[in-house]
Amino acid sequence: MEGGTGTSLLAVLLLAAGFLLHGGSSSPPPEPVICTRGGGTSNCTVTNTYGSFPDRTICRAANVAYPRTEQELLAAVASAASAKHKVKVATRHSHSLPKLACPGGRDGTIISTVRLNRTVRVDAAARLMTVESGMVLWDLIEATGAAGLSLPHSPYWRGLTIGGLLATGAHGSSLWGKGSAVHEYVVGMRIVTPAPASQGFAVVRELGADHPALDAAMVSLGVLGVVSQVTLAMQPLFKRSVTFVKRGDADLPPQVAAWGRLHEFGDMTWLPQEGQVLYRQDDRVDVSSPGDGLNDLLFFRSSPTRGLVAARAAEERLQENGTDAARCAAVRTDVAAAERQGYGYTNDGVSFTGYPVVGYQHRIQTFGSCIDSPEDGLRSACAWDPRVRGPFFYNSAFSVALSRAPAFVADMQRLRDLDPGAFCAGLDGRVGVLIRYVRASSACLGKADDSVDFDLIYYRSRSAGGKPRAHADVVDEIEQMALRKYGGLPHWGKNRNSAFDGAIARYPKAGEFLRVKEKYDPDGLFSSEWSDQVLGVNGGSPSIVGKRCAIEGLCVCSDDSHCAPEQGTSAGQGRCTQRPGFA
Numbered sequence: 039m040e041g042g043t044g045t046s047l048l049a050v051l052l053l054a055a056g057f058l059l060h061g062g063s064s065s066p067p068p069e070p071v072i073c074t075r076g077g078g079t080s081n082c083t084v085t086n087t088y089g090s091f092p093d094r095t096i097c098r099a100a101n102v103a104y105p106r107t108e109q110e111l112l113a114a115v116a117s118a119a120s121a122k123h124k125v126k127v128a129t130r131h132s133h134s135l136p137k138l139a140c141p142g143g144r145d146g147t148i149i150s151t152v153r154l155n156r157t158v159r160v161d162a163a164a165r166l167m168t169v170e171s172g173m174v175l176w177d178l179i180e181a182t183g184a185a186g187l188s189l190p191h192s193p194y195w196r197g198l199t200i201g202g203l204l205a206t207g208a209h210g211s212s213l214w215g216k217g218s219a220v221h222e223y224v225v226g227m228r229i230v231t232p233a234p235a236s237q238g239f240a241v242v243r244e245l246g247a248d249h250p251a252l253d254a255a256m257v258s259l260g261v262l263g264v265v266s267q268v269t270l271a272m273q274p275l276f277k278r279s280v281t282f283v284k285r286g287d288a289d290l291p292p293q294v295a296a297w298g299r300l301h302e303f304g305d306m307t308w309l310p311q312e313g314q315v316l317y318r319q320d321d322r323v324d325v326s327s328p329g330d331g332l333n334d335l336l337f338f339r340s341s342p343t344r345g346l347v348a349a350r351a352a353e354e355r356l357q358e359n360g361t362d363a364a365r366c367a368a369v370r371t372d373v374a375a376a377e378r379q380g381y382g383y384t385n386d387g388v389s390f391t392g393y394p395v396v397g398y399q400h401r402i403q404t405f406g407s408c409i410d411s412p413e414d415g416l417r418s419a420c421a422w423d424p425r426v427r428g429p430f431f432y433n434s435a436f437s438v439a440l441s442r443a444p445a446f447v448a449d450m451q452r453l454r455d456l457d458p459g460a461f462c463a464g465l466d467g468r469v470g471v472l473i474r475y476v477r478a479s480s481a482c483l484g485k486a487d488d489s490v491d492f493d494l495i496y497y498r499s500r501s502a503g504g505k506p507r508a509h510a511d512v513v514d515e516i517e518q519m520a521l522r523k524y525g526g527l528p529h530w531g532k533n534r535n536s537a538f539d540g541a542i543a544r545y546p547k548a549g550e551f552l553r554v555k556e557k558y559d560p561d562g563l564f565s566s567e568w569s570d571q572v573l574g575v576n577g578g579s580p581s582i583v584g585k586r587c588a589i590e591g592l593c594v595c596s597d598d599s600h601c602a603p604e605q606g607t608s609a610g611q612g613r614c615t616q617r618p619g620f621a
């Protein structure tokens with residue numbers, strides 16, 4: 039396990055599977071909020087699940103509250119509002135990459151929803167379920183299954199909370215019905231907002247399905263107040279049948295437009311350096327269909343931490359001193375190993391015996407068994423646990439209108455054809471480009487059009503002043519094409535700063551959103567520097583422009599000093615690389 043350049047992440051994960059079968063456990067991820075005084079309630083820091091925001095700073099807050107009931111939540115908001123303190127909600131693990139979980143300034147209040155995690159009401163006949171906003175997705179969908187219901191769509195990672203995933207418009211993949219964004223299934227919300235002294239400084243607002251503010255509250259970035267409870271429209275329990283099919287990528291542009299219409303939960307993983315596409319053929323089947331399959335994707339299982347550290351060291355060596363050929367070979371080995379393992383899907387909860395994998399919606403719709411394993415003193419962990427020097431990466435995601443997605447994909451293929459080897463290092467070739475569908479929404483900060491979402495994972499250096507990533511221009515160019523040439527929208531909960539520059543102008547209902555914000559929180563207590571910048575309030579920009587800013591994605595490179603000109607060893611390297619015809 040130790041050392042050799044051959045140590046791959048997949049090798050670690052495959053070993054992990056054996057390790058866990060032999061009685062090992064795992065440490066759950068750490069809390070994002072840490073307070074050193076007042077018995078853990080004051081002098082606080084807040085970060086995200088990676089322990090690092092895009093600008094690598096840690097946020098500060100004066101104190102934290104852990105309400106257990108809506109009454110306590112109301113009191114917490116009233117207390118902050120009466121003192122005119124900035125406030126922000128943090129969740130169990132705060133997964134959003136941008137600085138969404140930070141209260142404004144340095145002495146605000148954090149309201150954690152960790153203890154607001156109960157089911158409030160299940161109405162099986164009406165297929166409605168009401169839960170508190172801090173409920174973790176995995177707990178929520180297990181409860182739906184137990185009640186004979188299914189939440190039709192969800193993000194893929196089960197560690198998110200319902201309040202957090204709604205706030206950033208999170209989704210799975212579907213073009214059918216109302217599509218894959220969870221907020222499409224919200225039929226009611228209770229939200230606590232600041233209020234005048236005459237009303238006790240805070241009020242609970244009940245938003246029914248027809249309430250005019252629901253379109254703003256469904257995807258709120260947390261700037262309207264604290265969502266207390268959410269009511270979701272469920273469906274009768276169903277099963278899904280999943281088969282992965284790998285094919286050449288020559289017809290990917292037309293397939294991007296077609297695949298989502300053929301399969302209710304279809305998605306695609308493009309492996310650009312291989313010239314291959316992994317099609318997820320995924321359809322609803324009757325609940326009586328045989329099969330008890332489980333989605334336990336390899337990367338999201340617990341891994342022995344020593345292996346994670348070794349895999350990262352190998353990755354750093356490849357980054358700094360590897361050749362494209364060596365990087366591509368490493369990717370190919372990992373991709374082949376994952377394929378043999380059915381990517382971690384099992385037919386019966388234990389082993390993979392072949393496709394199709396048929397199972398209940400709540401066992402197929404998400405993955406992430408590393409999230410709720412018992413504490414084992416960090417002998418094993420989720421792959422990205424910040425307490426371990428394991429994998430460290432960026433995650434960008436943006437959507438392009440369905441009508442423009444084939445042209446965007448064709449442009450990415452042209453870029454790939456210029457230098458396929460560059461894609462083995464520029465992107466994390468093992469996970470490829472995840473391509474998913476999201477439908478147009480009435481939510482003010484949801485998608486304006488039926489869209490295709492592109493999700494990219496790529497290497498991140500541990501040090502801010504480090505060398506630029508190998509072939510950094512691959513992702514930078516794809517990102518700029520998607521956002522600028524194709525008018526794409528960045529995922530609110532992912533991405534680096536520069537992706538959000540000017541994005542709010544592409545939301546037709548942004549004005550409506552800001553009017554509700556003005557009404558619910560006129561003093562902007564729930565707003566922060568970051569939310570003001572991305573929403574275009576007060577004219578700030580989410581980019582941080584300065585020397586070397588483009589290396590970290592804090593700005594778009596428009597001057598060579600934004601990159602690393604002194605480290606350029608060949609033409610283009612270390613400089614801004616805007617290829618005419620793409621950007």
Ligand SMILES: Cc1cc2nc3c(=O)[nH]c(=O)nc-3n(C[C@H](O)[C@H](O)[C@H](O)COP(=O)(O)OP(=O)(O)OC[C@H]3O[C@@H](n4cnc5c(N)ncnc54)[C@H](O)[C@@H]3O)c2cc1C
Nearest residue numbers: 132133134138193194195199201202205208209260265531
């Ligand atoms: C490993 C991983 C996998 C992911 N997979 C997907 C995926 O498949 N699809 C997808 O679309 N996204 C995905 N995401 C992104 C994710 O959906 C968003 O980052 C989401 O916002 C995180 O939810 P959270 O509960 O951790 O919330 P946080 O990140 O803690 O919070 C997000 C925002 O919501 C606010 N907020 C949270 N709860 C409340 C509340 N009760 N009231 C008011 N405001 C609130 C917070 O203040 C913050 O502004 C993934 C992220 C990670 C790290």
Ligand SMILES: *[C@@H]1O[C@H](CO)[C@@H](O)[C@H](O)[C@H]1NC(C)=O
Nearest residue numbers: 072073074075080081082083
């Ligand atoms: C507040 O917390 C910081 C670390 O986040 C610590 O360095 C500092 O000593 C703490 N201050 C007090 C007064 O406890």
Ligand SMILES: *[C@@H]1O[C@H](CO)[C@@H](O)[C@H](O)[C@H]1NC(C)=O
Nearest residue numbers: 152153155156157174177178
């Ligand atoms: C709520 O969180 C607690 C603490 O983590 C946990 O023990 C409990 O199972 C959760 N409740 C539900 C309904 O998921």
Ligand SMILES: *[C@@H]1O[C@H](CO)[C@@H](O)[C@H](O)[C@H]1NC(C)=O
Nearest residue numbers: 351353354355356357358359
């Ligand atoms: C890359 O090679 C240089 C020179 O041999 C060495 O100093 C450096 O540590 C290597 N980097 C990694 C990550 O192994």
